[in-house]
Amino acid sequence: MTTATTVQKRPAVARLSGTNIILGVLGLLTVIGGAAAIYRLVTGLGASTSLTDGYPWGIWIGFDFALIAFSGAAFTMAATVYILQRESYRPAMRPAILFGLLGYVAVLVLLVLDLGRWDRFWSFFVNWNVHSPLFEISWCIVLYSTVLVVEASPQLFERLGKERPVRWVYRIVIGLVIAAVTLSSLHQSTLGTLYLNMPYRLHPLWYSPILSLLFFVSSVMAGLAVTLLIYPIAARIVGKEVDNGINSGLARAIGWVALVYTALKLGDIAVAGELPLLFAFDRYSLLMWLELGVGCILPMIILLAPKLRAQRRWQVIGALLILFGVLMNRFNATLFAQFAREGASYTPNLVEWLSTMGVLSAAALAWYFGIRFLSIFDSDAHAKFHH
């Protein structure tokens, strides 16, 4: 009798578990955010946001640019497994590709919200301007999202037991990954190029001739950090064992990329003769220390120290700090380090926050259910078709 009662109670307990509370909150945010997004689309930017001519871009763009860097997880891991052929990292690849795909979808939705003429978002297909960084970025995001759909499709086909389409994808997988790496190199770096025409708007600590390179390197760093955070979560969701070799390998790689980034950034500041600005300890110098010191150098030290790196707690702290740093960097470049016209100010309003949170929550929910119900860790199926 007692066992029967316990068995019956189990679902009730599960319904109130931490996971379900998180899912419930994400679901609620998605619904509220969806309503906020619709409100923005029908009322226009002036009526629904705090954006002005002084600050034409706000948190949507900040989160877009950060999320594109985070979604670098997909091309970084695909390149690790298929180009560098580090097969041991394969278990972490599919969660990363799914994250990347959903990240780009979220970015596309937020970009449409941001367009004054969202009804004509397709205009760049027919109206070309090859000088424009945003033109290149638009094309790359659309093309790369398509590549990601194909790259991720075996996750669905394997689950559905459809072997032929999986075999087709694996026949061209190297080509797909090379396309993914090429398209990613282009638009991740072009997001930096985007600021090169703002020499009088962007603070000199951020404005740099190597912005393109810095943006690309930081996208690799962010992509690896995202993978280090989500791979164990994905494994836990489906009850698979976490491979600690993958975690420490990723942690070490992040440490080295952070070292490269720090060297490039400090070297660039030094060559430009802007070291005094770094030690001015004004608003801009503090923002840079937050981004570079707390968000890059500190995690670099943590992740390059073998003893710390071996511990999951420090891996998580290191990866979170890296993501904080990259998020700060994209927000600084877009908002905080921009010289807006005199008297202009910007405080994002509720519609902007709710719609952003809604889109991000929807992507997080989709990722969770994707991990649960798609074929994420069935490498047997892969081995069958790949060889």
Place this chain on the structure above:
Amino acid sequence: MTKAMLIDTTRCIGCRGCQAACKQWHDLPGETTHNTGSYQNPPWISGKTRTVVTFNELEQEGALTWTFAKRQCMHCEHPGCASACTVGALRKTSDGPVVYDAAKCIGCRYCQYACPFDIPAYEWDEVLGLIGKCDFCVDRQGEGMEPACVKACPTEAITYGERDQLLAEAHRRIVADPTGYVDHVYGEHEVGGTSMLYLAGVPFASLGFPVLRNEPVSAYTEAVMRQTPTIALTVAAGASALYWIIKRRQMNMVLAEPVAAAPSIDQAAEKPEEVES
């Protein structure tokens, strides 16, 4: 042979006739503004206002004097906005005006960031907003007429004509009255030159004009963007080569040494597959 305007701020009396004429010609609505403590109104160019006369009260020889400066799109020779525009909606015509094709625009507002003069403005009050900026009355010019602001100016503070001739005229005025003018034709060289040229009796920075270098703002961007095909080919070729080299090296290792002495994590994971093939 490009058209230009010479705006002599020493002749401007701040009547704002140009502001009104511009609104009339372009059928632009009025703007609700509030007192900002200045006579300047509206405070700056907006989606509804394409030209603004700035009111600058400056101390000169111990006395306060007014200098008025009509501001609008500078119609750059190498416009940052046109270089940046995602869909090529902004374009420099060979006649001088930087024109805007509203039918292409997606309202991304990148042009607002790419303009060193803070000119393109967005129609924030519209549900589906577009960008507004001075078009140098390209439609009037096409009919052989001068721009509406030039026509309205009662003091000949604005002169319309060929850029090289107006530059010569500007320098002639400076030479004729070296104490009345600062020796600087604003727009002659700024960001690669502009179709709008200015004369002033006080330094331009004190009138709120940005201090700019001679290099177009789009110079770096376009230099990098031109490398796009090279970067794409290099990355694609590099990734392919890397794949091929690593593949070959791994196959050689398998042939030479079937059992590695101390397998790393990578090699350990690869083994089942190697056995399989």
